Amino acid sequence: MTGDEQRPAGVRERKRQALRRRLSDTATAMFLADGFDAVRVSDIAEACGVSTKTVWNHFPTKESLILDRGERLATDLARAADGPPEPTGGMHVLDVVVSCIKSELALLDEEPVAAGRDSEVIGSVRAFALLVGANPGLRAATAERQEFLTNSAMRAVAHQARLPVDAPQVHILAGALISLWRLHLSGLLRLGDGIRTTHDIRENVLQDLEVGQALVRSLFRETANAETTAPDSHP
Template sequence: MTVPPPGRRERKKAATRQAIADAALQLFLERGYDQVSIRDIADAADVSTTTVFKHFTGKEALVFDQDEDRESQLVAAVRQRAAGQSILDALRQHALDTWLPIAAHPQSAEFLSLVESTPALRAYAERMWTRHTDSLSAAIADEVGVDHDDLACVALARFVLEIPLLARGRQDRPAAVEAIFDMLAHGWEPPRKPTGPRST
């Protein structure tokens, strides 16, 4: 069944939400998270504070404005994967297609610095990460027909969600993602020492 495109009202709502989130992030990066109020954000986005709260539950949610979409995409990668595609391969493709472009964004380093230097945002990110782990592990468990608290499914979800952090500082991020997924698929093996001429 073809999904109809969003109507004018939905497009306008989405545009307003994005404008508020963009204004908030710009102010947070310029002034620091604690120095910016909801009123400042509303003024910068040219909306009322009531409108801000219609779209976001609070300041933390403004920073992670795409959180719900990313969580649903993560679950969909498992549940809506192609016939014959393994769960790991579906998650590998999802990581390559969605996480790597985020990591390559010009503001990625500034954004991470903002989160890591702000206790409220670090705490929010941790709660978000835990929720994503629960959602992903439940989706994996459903696909293989086991309980949601199955240790193997929970462990796999946690490992997969750590991959962006593990690959972030690598020069070749796609190769790092591929290497980690290969390890998850085939098991860990001790790294081989580099071979070269022996010193005399």
């Protein structure tokens, strides 16, 4: 049995996530410096001291090296779609999305930065925006990723609300959930101006999130009320 196999699962997972982040951060920096098309996956592997196969094991495409911010969101939405629906013990899909956002924002607490400097978290979001804006292929991949997250949200909402996945309410609620995810990213870009501290940025984004969360929760509540009061269509 290897050393890695003897490690507790939590330790192995943290090690895996640390390597993923290092690969993604290195790739982002190299793409910014030399251009997305000019950098090969083998160059990224060499810079990180790993094999090219290791990079492919973590990222199925070159584009996914910088499109991994929604990885946990996609995983947790899939779990919500397969888990027990509300209110019988399943976690409300809105709370799933909010939890993912707060975990992203918590990274700011791990690297407190005073005013006048950029944090790594905000720097990576800004770098992502710059890269996507300059590369048509990345814009297409980003749109595809957005559609994947929206479809994942639709499946989770349909399951939790006990509605058909193509119901209009499901489309609206899923779109609102993904808008919440985009809200925190746009907030980091807007507020990460080099003037505010990471603490101030986090608190401001959390305030925006609270407003958005209340709006989306009201949509879920109205949908639930409409389902409860709708006349029985069965004979």
